[in-house]
Amino acid sequence: MITTEEHEKLRGWFAGRLPDDLFESLGEVTVDREEITVIGRVPEPRLTESASDAEREAAVGSRIQEFRERTRDARVAVAREAEHRFGKKVSWGVECGGERALFTHVAAPVMTRLRQPQRQVLDTLIAAGVARSRSDALAWCVRLVERHADDWLTELRDSLEHVQRVRSQGPDAPGPIAEDADPEDTPTDG
Numbered sequence: 001m002i003t004t005e006e007h008e009k010l011r012g013w014f015a016g017r018l019p020d021d022l023f024e025s026l027g028e029v030t031v032d033r034e035e036i037t038v039i040g041r042v043p044e045p046r047l048t049e050s051a052s053d054a055e056r057e058a059a060v061g062s063r064i065q066e067f068r069e070r071t072r073d074a075r076v077a078v079a080r081e082a083e084h085r086f087g088k089k090v091s092w093g094v095e096c097g098g099e100r101a102l103f104t105h106v107a108a109p110v111m112t113r114l115r116q117p118q119r120q121v122l123d124t125l126i127a128a129g130v131a132r133s134r135s136d137a138l139a140w141c142v143r144l145v146e147r148h149a150d151d152w153l154t155e156l157r158d159s160l161e162h163v164q165r166v167r168s169q170g171p172d173a174p175g176p177i178a179e180d181a182d183p184e185d186t187p188t189d190g
Contacts, residue, residue: 002031003161010086014038017081019074027095035106036086039093042067060097067094068103112138 011029018026023040030037045059079090091105122137131137
């Protein structure tokens with residue numbers, strides 16, 4: 001979890017580092033423990049107003065694929081620099097014509113211990129054909145919570161950020177020693 005200021009600095013780094021002609025605009029930059037995902041907007045293909053939904057869908061898909069192939073070298077160069085600087089993998093995605101496509105991105109394994117009632121939920125999803133395995137079922141549950149609990153998760157993230165800010169200002173926080181501090185109150189190595 002990073003603070004809003006750290007996220008803004010990260011987003012600013014990408015905004016300043018990305019070639020001007022890469023995206024129409026920088027959409028979002030998200031980060032977690034393993035990965036930074038950069039999503040930019042690319043222009044929609046020009047179609048006639050009478051274009052069918054199938055034609056629009058095919059045109060947007062082709063535009064996304066063309067962007068991915070054309071910009072690969074530039075994106076790899078930025079990703080290498082960012083991975084070295086921030087210690088996380090960089091993944092890419094685009095928004096085009098109301099569609100969002102993520103390119104190769106991290107699928108991090110997460111280990112958990114579940115009690116029988118929780119395992120039964122996963123097994124029910126497998127039996128119903130919703131998932132192929134417990135891993136798929138657990139990922140399905142996480143996506144469901146993500147979709148329906150966005151407001152709650154946003155509030156929780158904001159609260160965690162506040163806790164980190166307060167914690168960094170506490171007595172154990174590293175920082176300069178005040179000029180008027182008593183030298184005997186200053187910790188030493190001895």
